[in-house]
Amino acid sequence: MPLVIPIFIPHEGCPHCCVFCNQRGISGFVENTVSAQDVQRIIREWLDRDNGRAALVQVAFYGGSFTGLPVHRQQELLDAVAPFIAHGQVAGIRLSTRPDYIDTTTVDFLKTHHVTIVELGVQSMVDSVLTAAGRGHLAADVDRAMAILRGSGLETGIQLMVGLPRESRSFLRYTVDRVIALCPDFVRIYPVLVVKNSKLAELYSQGRFQPLTLGKAVILTAWMKNRFDDAGIRVVRMGLQAGKELESSFIAGPWHPGFGELVLSRLMFNKVRKLLADRDVDTPVKLSISSQDESVFRGMKSQNIIRLQQLNLANRFTLLLTPGQQRQTVILIA
Numbered sequence: 001m002p003l004v005i006p007i008f009i010p011h012e013g014c015p016h017c018c019v020f021c022n023q024r025g026i027s028g029f030v031e032n033t034v035s036a037q038d039v040q041r042i043i044r045e046w047l048d049r050d051n052g053r054a055a056l057v058q059v060a061f062y063g064g065s066f067t068g069l070p071v072h073r074q075q076e077l078l079d080a081v082a083p084f085i086a087h088g089q090v091a092g093i094r095l096s097t098r099p100d101y102i103d104t105t106t107v108d109f110l111k112t113h114h115v116t117i118v119e120l121g122v123q124s125m126v127d128s129v130l131t132a133a134g135r136g137h138l139a140a141d142v143d144r145a146m147a148i149l150r151g152s153g154l155e156t157g158i159q160l161m162v163g164l165p166r167e168s169r170s171f172l173r174y175t176v177d178r179v180i181a182l183c184p185d186f187v188r189i190y191p192v193l194v195v196k197n198s199k200l201a202e203l204y205s206q207g208r209f210q211p212l213t214l215g216k217a218v219i220l221t222a223w224m225k226n227r228f229d230d231a232g233i234r235v236v237r238m239g240l241q242a243g244k245e246l247e248s249s250f251i252a253g254p255w256h257p258g259f260g261e262l263v264l265s266r267l268m269f270n271k272v273r274k275l276l277a278d279r280d281v282d283t284p285v286k287l288s289i290s291s292q293d294e295s296v297f298r299g300m301k302s303q304n305i306i307r308l309q310q311l312n313l314a315n316r317f318t319l320l321l322t323p324g325q326q327r328q329t330v331i332l333i334a
């Protein structure tokens with residue numbers, strides 16, 4: 001696992017107002033912009049704490065739309081990282097931006113400034129959902145940006161949201177199909193939350209938007225992860241990172257600090273249920289999982305065990321914890 005040093009560039013360079021967004025509240029910087037000195041101080045602090053343990057170190061500019069910044073500002077921030085790259089302390093830079101802020105000139109600029117990974121805030125591939133979310137770009141912008149990025153050789157990630165206004169099951173299925181066809185290197189999935197000072201907060205208070213329940217968000221995200229896993233696309237994060245700023249701006253929605261683990265537990269439960277469904281009730285079986293997956297197998301507050309008991313499946317197997325078995329796999333031993 002690389003050490004990723006996060007530097008938040010809140011809302012800078014972004015003239016848009018996505019309904020779910022309150023970047024200042026989420027990223028933790030309120031009014032101040034991040035200076036080159038801030039960037040270098042943050043990197044030094046992280047490197048000191050790590051003390052040379054990480055084999056690979058990356059600096060990540062997250063939060064705003066990096067390539068929407070004026071070029072001199074992009075240059076200032078990227079140049080602040082350059083000395084650490086020259087000294088071999090940092091291997092490369094990753095950043096997030098919008099699909100409509102990608103063109104060949106921009107990508108060439110990024111490549112000559114040590115950027116190795118670009119993440120696109122895509123959120124949905126359905127135009128009506130993007131419009132309702134106030135994104136200010138369409139799915140065609142994603143197609144165009146991905147073609148440029150894939151052709152450039154940069155590693156490319158896609159960020160998606162689940163639970164956007166006007167999103168239906170079929171729209172979500174369509175989005176996942178389209179994203180798989182674009183072949184990103186990795187994906188992040190964020191359930192939509194209602195945070196203070198966002199447009200969604202207004203709609204929510206007027207009863208015009210209802211976020212997903214936690215249970216539904218987990219089921220939908222599990223389904224998405226399954227599709228991406230099958231397509232060989234890494235899902236590197238599910239759910240927003242816990243933090244004081246998010247907790248203080250949170251109003252409603254499927255927020256849980258262990259959201260990713262809830263999804264993995266759900267997937268594990270689905271696999272176990274499927275394996276046991278066709279087996280003869282009277283023939284005991286053994287189920288083997290990775291010894292690192294025991295808590296995922298049980299689920300938070302033993303939810304999976306409770307579900308298995310409710311389905312009369314809990315007594316039908318003996319669990320084996322196998323060191324070295326691939327994570328998130330269940331092997332049935334008759």
Ligand code: SF4
Nearest residue numbers: 014016017018021064
């Ligand atoms: S493009 Fe990004 S930074 Fe700008 S409003 Fe939307 S989510 Fe927020």
